Amino acid sequence: MKKLFFAATVVLLSSSWGLAQNSASSEQTPDKQQLAELEKHGKAVEGCLTGEGADTFTLTNAKGRPYKLTGDTSGLKENVGHKVVLYGTAANSGYDPTSIWGSQATFGVKKVESLSDTCK
Numbered sequence: 001m002k003k004l005f006f007a008a009t010v011v012l013l014s015s016s017w018g019l020a021q022n023s024a025s026s027e028q029t030p031d032k033q034q035l036a037e038l039e040k041h042g043k044a045v046e047g048c049l050t051g052e053g054a055d056t057f058t059l060t061n062a063k064g065r066p067y068k069l070t071g072d073t074s075g076l077k078e079n080v081g082h083k084v085v086l087y088g089t090a091a092n093s094g095y096d097p098t099s100i101w102g103s104q105a106t107f108g109v110k111k112v113e114s115l116s117d118t119c120k
Helices: 002-025 032-041
Strands: 043-051 057-060 068-070 082-095 103-116
Touching: 002 068, 068 082
Parallel strands: 068 103
Antiparallel strands: 043 057, 043 082, 057 068, 082 103
16 A cells, blocks of 8 residues: 555656646747847837827737837837737836736837737
8 A cells, every 4th residue: 555655656746847847848938039139129028019099009918917108109000909029118107096917017119029910
């Protein structure tokens, strides 16, 4: 009975370790081009781009956090509805009682790169 318990424990621990290794390796790391863009333009944020008017844009990341976009928004209109990476500077504009995040995140756009024509 002890041998069976020991064998089951070893199998369980081995499979847990294997799953942990797969989770860590599945994280996306920036490629050389993205690293160069980060060095040149600052931070990067990825998500779905929406437009609420002539020059009002929001990017929502995979966790659902919205970013109000400022800065060079000239290249955003043609990418509305796309999954994009934006390069620039991130900031919070203070407490926002209507936001589940506690503050309104803003992102000063310096460059836009379209990843997909849809947000799926």
